[in-house]
Amino acid sequence: MQMQPARNAAGEGVVEDAARREFRDGMARLAAAVNIVTTDGPAGRAGFTASAVCSVSDSPPSLLVCLNRSASVYRTFKANQVLCVNTLAHGQEDLALLFGGRTPMEERFAAASWSSLETGAPALAGALATFDCRITEIVESGTHDVMFCEVLAVGLGESLPGLIYFARRFHGVAIPG
Numbered sequence: 001m002q003m004q005p006a007r008n009a010a011g012e013g014v015v016e017d018a019a020r021r022e023f024r025d026g027m028a029r030l031a032a033a034v035n036i037v038t039t040d041g042p043a044g045r046a047g048f049t050a051s052a053v054c055s056v057s058d059s060p061p062s063l064l065v066c067l068n069r070s071a072s073v074y075r076t077f078k079a080n081q082v083l084c085v086n087t088l089a090h091g092q093e094d095l096a097l098l099f100g101g102r103t104p105m106e107e108r109f110a111a112a113s114w115s116s117l118e119t120g121a122p123a124l125a126g127a128l129a130t131f132d133c134r135i136t137e138i139v140e141s142g143t144h145d146v147m148f149c150e151v152l153a154v155g156l157g158e159s160l161p162g163l164i165y166f167a168r169r170f171h172g173v174a175i176p177g
């Protein structure tokens with residue numbers, strides 16, 4: 001068996017790169033809902049697309065969101081301490097791409113209509129569900145911060161087909177029945 005060198009000529013960790021690639025290939029098979037996570041407050045308004053969102057507990061109602069510390073929106077979320085998880089419906093793929101990076105913040109928000117629930121974080125008109133939250137704890141893990149959140153208010157939109165991210169693409173999910 002040929003051993004792979006731990007570092008290439010440029011000093012980069014090739015073993016680590018292979019592990020990351022393998023991890024991502026595996027994660028590409030783990031289907032996930034698509035959300036736009038927003039915030040507003042003293043540090044300003046920001047939002048990003050997130051598939052790393054998960055239910056934690058129903059008492060108290062709580063969820064978690066994983067945010068890369070290198071994202072342009074990171075400092076704004078950390079400073080505001082509130083966020084709203086907006087779960088997207090089939091047909092909102094363009095919004096998911098817009099909030100998926102590299103687009104100026106005003107352009108991202110100009111593409112949709114927003115209101116607010118309790119915290120002042122933007123709630124997306126036409127979302128399947130909106131979870132208005134206060135960030136209660138932040139745990140650093142690898143490249144990401146895990147933001148644990150208490151859900152203060154839930155908005156339920158129309159019952160529409162859902163949107164998932166699977167195999168590096170968006171897919172619609174039909175309502176059963």
Ligand SMILES: NC(=O)C1=CN([C@@H]2O[C@H](COP(=O)(O)OP(=O)(O)OC[C@H]3O[C@@H](n4cnc5c(N)ncnc54)[C@H](O)[C@@H]3O)[C@@H](O)[C@H]2O)C=CC1
Nearest residue numbers: 023024025027028051052066067068143144165167168169
């Ligand atoms: N959890 C995250 O931070 C995610 C970030 N992305 C961003 O979008 C880009 C394109 O993603 P794909 O087209 O799906 O191809 P990809 O091969 O980069 O990612 C495949 C899967 O790996 C996971 N993933 C990707 N980057 C990650 C990261 N930095 N930390 C933890 N998990 C990660 C996600 O589940 C993603 O669907 C990624 O390179 C990343 O920048 C996408 C999905 C999740």
Ligand SMILES: Cc1cc2nc3c(=O)[nH]c(=O)nc-3n(C[C@H](O)[C@H](O)[C@H](O)COP(=O)(O)O)c2cc1C
Nearest residue numbers: 048049050051052066067068071072099100101102
């Ligand atoms: C489908 C999809 C899912 C994503 N999920 C996450 C996620 O869960 N956590 C995260 O930190 N970034 C995620 N990203 C990347 C962020 O949306 C992106 O880095 C963010 O918009 C910040 O980009 P910016 O630094 O250019 O502003 C995802 C991107 C896409 C397209």
